[in-house]
Amino acid sequence: MENFILYEEIGRGSRTVVYKGRRKGTINFVAILCTDKCKRPEITNWVRLTHEIKHKNIVTFHEWYETSNHLWLVVELCTGGSLETVIIQDENLPEDVVREFGIDLITGLHHLHKLGILFCDISPGKILLEGPGTLKFSNFCLAKVEGENLEEFFALVAAEEGGGDTGENILKKTVKSRVKGSPVYIAPEIVRGGDFSISSDLWSLGCLLYEMFSGKPPFFSESVSEVIGKILYEDPLPPIPKDSSLPKASSDFINLLDGLLQKDPQKSSRPTPRTSTAVGLSPGEDLTQNLPQKSSPLTKITGEHLSQQDLESQMRELIYTDSDLVITPIIDNPKEERVVNHMAAKIIENVCTTFSAQAQGFITGEIGPVLWYLFRHSTVDSLRITAISALCRITRHSPTAFQNVIEKVGLNSVITSLASAICRVQQYMLTLFTAMLSCGIHLQRLIQEKDFVSTIIRLLDSPSTSTRAKAFLVLLYVLIHNREMLLLCCQASAVLHICSGVLRICSGALCIRSAVLHIRSGALRICSRVLRIRSGALRIRSAVLRIHSAVLRNHSAVLRIQDGVRLPHVYFTSAAFSAGILVMYIERDSRKTTPGKERQSGNEYLSRCLDLLIRHIVQELPRILGDILNALANVSGRKHPSTVQVKQLKMCLPMTPVLLHLVTSQVFRPQVVTEEFLFSYGTILGHIKSVDSGETNIDGAIGSAASEEFIKITLSAFEAIIQYPVLLKDYRSTVVEYILPPLVSLVQSQNVEWRLFSLRLLSETTSLLVNQEVEVETNVDSDSNLLALIRDVLLPEYEHILTEPDPVPAYALKLLVAMTEHNPRFTRLVEESKLIPLIFEVILEHQENVVGNTMQSVIALLNNLVACKDSNMKLLYEQGLVSHICNLFTETATLCLDPHNKNNNEMAAALLFSLLDILHSMLTYTSSIVRLALQAQKSGSGGDTQAAEDLLLLSKPLTDLISLLIPLLPNEDPEIFEVSSKCLSILVQLYGGENPDSLSPENMDTFADLLATKQDPKEQKLLLRIIRRLVSPHKIWGCGGWLHGQVVVISWI
Structure with missing residues (x-):
């Protein structure tokens, strides 16, 4: 009970006190029942029947505990009190209210009956109201499975508590009195000594509806014997409300009561949520819409949001598969020392396959530990499998069987059994743990146990499809209750998988045997680095042994990575890489269960488990982002966060790698990248801008290394997204409005790495956005916002940016290229911002490497500028365009014409084509100016020819290119011949x-x-x-x- 905080007392009963409570670390309020241990049979019965039920009209069971003097039951908190209190306060209820309440009662009771559960003791005190007015069944102490003998169950539990057979007759008498319900609501057949049934529950329901309307039960007296006599021999009077001003009961309501209060159970009506006449439903009203709808197991993951109630309901359906419940005969094995043990275990296994009274007889306090003893100490695999299978099926009836095993031998001992080499044993063990998690037994301990989770992760490598499916299911239960395990669950095996991967890439064993000295030495260096790692050394050495079976695919791989491979402890134990392991397994098995392939039963089961896990992780991501945003918002603008804020940052920011691994996964990426996601991501970037500028300080809270890692992972996530432009097409305005502004601000960062990273993301994103075809209206608005953003914030920084070392100028120029290519207004903006001289300075600084990225961007930008009709060509000419183009063209053409230059020939040819386009645009412009001047002179209009003469003089150095254009004419590319010949023609026309x-x-x-x-x-x-x-x-x-x-x-x- 250390996980809960108790508040005020909210109820009291026989040997039971009910408190309002709250789970520590959350705002989830619950009801906590404190009960004397003498009520163990009732509480045990309540738990076993409701631990898997999730329904809006049934109080949800959460957990239960035992202390030295009491049993503690944690259930859903209902703040509206009991129906009994409502009837006492109001005396009677109007028929329309009774109808609404009746819908809830019938819906909940119908659900119980579908599960084979009889409530047996329906009374107003056991019906609770939730805040909005929803009725919920509570207190399942006297409920039972249909056909079950509750007295025997109580006696069994009580006997175990008492420690033997002493006083057996007294015990039976006590138990017999405890299973009796309230006589006022009991059905006639029960009075006569019959067993409870669906009809008896419906009788009690009729009594309850009658009392809600009239204020008193249909059969009531101070004497129990008189009540029983009325139930057996008298018919109830028509219900009359105590308040005479209220209308009388309608005919539909009276007919309903007549059908429910039939003394002959064969004649009793059985209303269900689908019978609209049951409580006077209006035509067309269907109660089924209030029931939780279970989606098909093969529903596409991209379907509607899956509530946790539906998720857990579908998970419970997957705990036991058909293969878990197959009835098989025992095969005699002469080598077996004690065949009787195998026969006994096989009998338990087969009988407990079905829900029956016979199966209930095996449920004792010692059955679990006995079967476990057989499983652990038998030397014959067939007996071990039978014993664990029998325990699995017993646990299906009563989870306490496996709970007793854990409490007796210890959780660690049970967890080690998951490492069995027998696939069937692994499957049964996973089934047992899933059953435990589903009913909340040892839940908090299991979801925090790292050894348990890492063991489950290792089972994802199993060749058995069913084993992997059940492992995914166990992990889903863990992740539902402990989100942090999404990062940490794989940490135990991360080193093993990474090292194995490195060694496979290097093909270590064969490299070590290689005849090539540098390959052999490289492989040895890598292996030695791996073996020096302290963490998980035994597993790593095992991984090294695996390389002896590796196939050498590329010897040169060692040369490429031997100096780049670094194996620091922090890298291999980082949560970022751990999260990727689980995603890797999900992707692998998702490919194996792709729709369209013929599915076998095992693959179908795996697909269903994977679908639920994927849907949960997808639905969990917005919550993770919300926590990160809340943590950052709380410290925004603070230099010294408080202790609480520091703790929140340390809890939330390490979850950022989940974001990166989901957007880099082909399974998750299309589902998680939504408008809401991009908005949240943009908000996180805004906080990073605040951190980078010094307005917010998180270095002191989480450390500078963790702070840098957080920023790097965040930026890397968006880098992964823009690799798939189709994801941004529908969210263009969101990206422009919320993501690009903080990226532009980060370009001004004092941190060189973030400045470069942000500029690269900004240039690539801008290129994608301006190249996409979108609706005209949306395009105009977003382009205007983008243009204003770059004009007002980014361009003033270009004087500094373009003078930085490579590759900063290349990315800055790439951004200008994208904008000038699709927006003529931006061309004028470049000219007005006086960037032309800066661009020419970049040319001078990088002219030694004409095929470099920076020069490629410069040439592409000049091409856009001279090709734009609105460009100020006179300004370009005056600032030295001609001389720069001559130099660039000369160097590029020389590279292309050099027969010995093969390394950069393809790149040089691409640049040459761009330079030919620039030259052609320049010559066309000059020719048009000269032509206009000649026409004006010829017509005598007195046009100014001085501008044309000046332009001819400025362009005259281009004539030096004639000797380069002529050798380009025979080029194999017909386009180069075409443009070169046009340029040459204009040149000779002019000069x-x-x-x-x-x-x-x-x-x-x-x-x-x-x-x-x-x-x-x-x-x-x-x-x-x-x-x-x-x-x-x-x-x-x-x-x-x-x-x-x-x-x-x-x-x-």
């Missing part, structure tokens, strides 16, 4: 043959070859026009070039 190098014999030979190979007349004409302009006589040309050009043309003709 003719002013560059003597263009008439070199090599260039003329190139033209001759092209004229001979090109078959398209348009291309031939273009080449001839270029040659004609080049060889046009000018005084400054050399005669040799002119004559060689004439020979070329004549020879072609």
Whole structure:
């Protein structure tokens, strides 16, 4: 009881006191019953019947405990008191209220009857009201399973408590008196000595409805004998309300009571939630809508939200499979020393397969430990399997059987049995633990036991589908009650799996045997590092032994990772990696149960267990995010968080890796990335911005290393999301409004790592957003917000950003490329922000590596700027565009034309194509200005030709590119020929043959070859026009070039 806090007393009964209580660390209030141990049979009966029931009209059982003097029962708290109190206070209730209450009573009773449970003692004092007015059945002390002898059960429990057969006759008499219910509501057949049945419960229900309406039971007297006589021989009077002002009972209500209060049980009506006439339901009203609907086991995970009540209901259905309950004969084994033990265990196993009175006879206090003793001490596998199977089936009837085992031999001893090499034993053990968790026995201890959880995790490697399915089910129970285990449950086996993976990658054994010295030494270094790890050393050494069976796939793998592999303790024991192990197992088995594949029974069961686990984890993520947000909000703006806030941060922030592992999983990612998720993520980024700026201090609370890890994991989560652009398509405005602003702010961080990380995320996200096709209205709004954000916050920082070392300028320029490519307004913004000189400075600083990422981004940005119709080309020319393009084109073309350059040839070709586009746009612009000036001059309109002359003068260095454009014409890529020829044509139109190098014999030979190979007349004409302009006589040309050009043309003709 140390987990609960007791408040005021809220009720009292015979040897029982009821308190209002609260579970420590939560705001979950409960009702706690403190009972003398003499009522053990009643309390045990209550627990065994209700521990699996979750229904809105039945009080939920949570846990029970035993102290030296008392039994403690923890159940759902109902704040409205009992129905008995309501009747005493109001004297009688109107028929419409009785109808509403009757719906709850019939719904709850019908659910019990479907489960084979008889309440046996329905009375107003055992019906409780929840706050909204919902009625709930409580106090199952005298309830029983249909066909069961409750006296025998009570006697059995009482005998175990008494410690023997002493006073057996006295005990039986005492028990017989204890199982009698209230005589006022008892059915005639019970008075005559018959057994309780559904009909007797319906009789009691009729008495209760009658009393609610009239204020008194149908048969009432101060004398018990008179009451019994009335029940047996008299008919009840029509119900009349005490308050004469209230209307009389309707005919439907009277007919209902007549059907329920039939002295012959065969004639009694049996209303169910589906019989609309039962309590005068209006036409079309269906009580089934109030019942919890169980979804199909194969329901898609992406379906509606699954309530915890439905989740646990479906989980209970999965505890026992058909294979757990198969009846098999005993096979004689001559090697068995004591065949009688095997026969006894087999009898218990087979009889307890079904719910029957015979099975109840095996439920004793010693049956569990006896079967466990057989299981642990037998040397024959068949007997061990039979013993644990019998214990499993006994536990299905009474969880206390396995509870007695744990209390006698200890939990650790039981947990070690999970490591059995027999798959059937593993399955039965998992079933036993699942049954324990489902009924709340040892719940708090099991969900906190790390050895237990790590053992369950190791069973996920089992070759048996059923074993893995049951392991998933156990983990689901653990995660429901202990969210932190989502991170920590795999910690015990994380080192083993990681090391095994590293060694498999390295193919260690064969690498060690390799004839290549550096491969052999690399493998040995890795293995030695692994073996030096202290944590889990025995398991790691076992993992090393596995490498002897590994297959060497790539010797060079060792070379790539031998110097990069680091095995620090903190990495392998980090919660971040631990969470990924469970996700890895889920993904593996999800692929095996993919819809569309032919499912075997084992795979179907595995699929159902996986579906529930996945749905729970998906539904748990918003709660995890909410806790993280609350913890950060509480310390926001504080330099020195309080002790409570520090504790909250230490509890919540370590859960952040769950976020990363779910968004990187193909199973979880489509389900968890929603608008709500992105909003929460953006809010977390806002808090990180506050931490980074120094407004909030969490380093002192969780340590600087943990703080950096939290920020890194958070940013990595969004990096994983943007790898799948389709996820952002429907949430474009959410990303722009809530995620990008804090990312922009983090670009200004003093931390170089966060600045670079944020800038990279910002540039990649922006590229995705501007490339997506969305609704026009949404697109305009989000683009405006994005443009304003970058203009007001980010662009003022570009002067500093572009001067930083690589790769910072590359990501900054990539952002500008994305924006200028799809938004003409941003082109003007770049010009107005005076970024052009900064961009040209970047070119000068990185000109030695023309194929680097930074230069690629610069060239792409210049391409967008010169291609935009609204661009201020005059400004670009004045600030040195021509000289930079000449230098870039010269270096890039030289790389492409160099036959010995094979490493960067493909990248250089891509850059060359972009530079050709830039050159063509520049020449087209110059040509249009010159053409307009000539037209104005020719028409005599007096146009200013000075601007055109100045532009021709600025562009004249481009003529140096003619000698590079001509060798590019024979390029294999037809697009390069097309753009190069167009650029060359415009150049010679503007400047003719002013560059003597263009008439070199090599260039003329190139033209001759092209004229001979090109078959398209348009291309031939273009080449001839270029040659004609080049060889046009000018005084400054050399005669040799002119004559060689004439020979070329004549020879072609």
